[in-house]
Amino acid sequence: MGKRRPTTTVLEIQRIPVRAKLAAAWTSFMFLYVYVDILAFFKPGVIDDIKGGIVWEFHISQTLLTTFLLLMAIPILMIVLSVTLPARANRLTNLIVASVQVPFAAFNAVGESWTYFYGLGVALELIVLALILRYAWTWPRTTPPATTATGPAHGTARTRQQA
Numbered sequence: 001m002g003k004r005r006p007t008t009t010v011l012e013i014q015r016i017p018v019r020a021k022l023a024a025a026w027t028s029f030m031f032l033y034v035y036v037d038i039l040a041f042f043k044p045g046v047i048d049d050i051k052g053g054i055v056w057e058f059h060i061s062q063t064l065l066t067t068f069l070l071l072m073a074i075p076i077l078m079i080v081l082s083v084t085l086p087a088r089a090n091r092l093t094n095l096i097v098a099s100v101q102v103p104f105a106a107f108n109a110v111g112e113s114w115t116y117f118y119g120l121g122v123a124l125e126l127i128v129l130a131l132i133l134r135y136a137w138t139w140p141r142t143t144p145p146a147t148t149a150t151g152p153a154h155g156t157a158r159t160r161q162q163a
Contacts, residue, residue, distance in 0.1 A: 021135045022082035022094055029101075029128040030075040036108075036121035043114060074101070087139065094136035098129045105129065 041047060053060045078097055085093060105125040109118040 018135055018139050019083050019090065022090070022132060023079050025128055025132045025135065026075050026078040026082055029125060029132070030072075030079070032121065032125050032128065033072070033075060036118070036125075039117070043117075071104075091136050091139045094132055098132040098136065102126065102129050 041050075049055065050060070055064065058064050074097065078094070081093055082090060105122055109115070109122040112118040
């Protein structure tokens with residue numbers, strides 16, 4: 001009798017579309033963004049300050065909360081836009097928005113006394129933003145079809161490029 005060898009199978013490698021990678025990355029960024037804020041409520045004195053009408057030295061007002069909502073809406077909307085925008089606009093939008101989010105994410109740790117907590121939160125957010133920038137920057141391109149005297153050779157490449 002021979003030795004039994006375990007059978008190994010190779011996992012199927014499926015290419016993930018850039019749109020799905022971007023939407024997943026923005027979803028991850030949004031969760032990090034939200035959970036750092038939620039977990040910060042456990043920092044001593046934060047809830048008392050909120051009850052007293054203060055958030056990070058700012059008086060709580062409709063303007064402040066509207067600003068917070070607008071800032072939080074950016075990654076939320078980027079999830080949808082990453083899936084729905086045409087490729088060229090999608091790439092450009094992701095490059096611009098992620099680039100703007102980098103200094104904003106870093107700013108959140110400025111002046112904080114809990115450097116491990118906020119440092120880790122910012123570092124994780126920056127890693128996800130770097131992935132977004134990389135996915136958008138390296139978006140695969142297709143070559144246009146060869147042109148013949150009667151027009152494009154096979155219209156399929158153009159269709160793939162616009163998808």
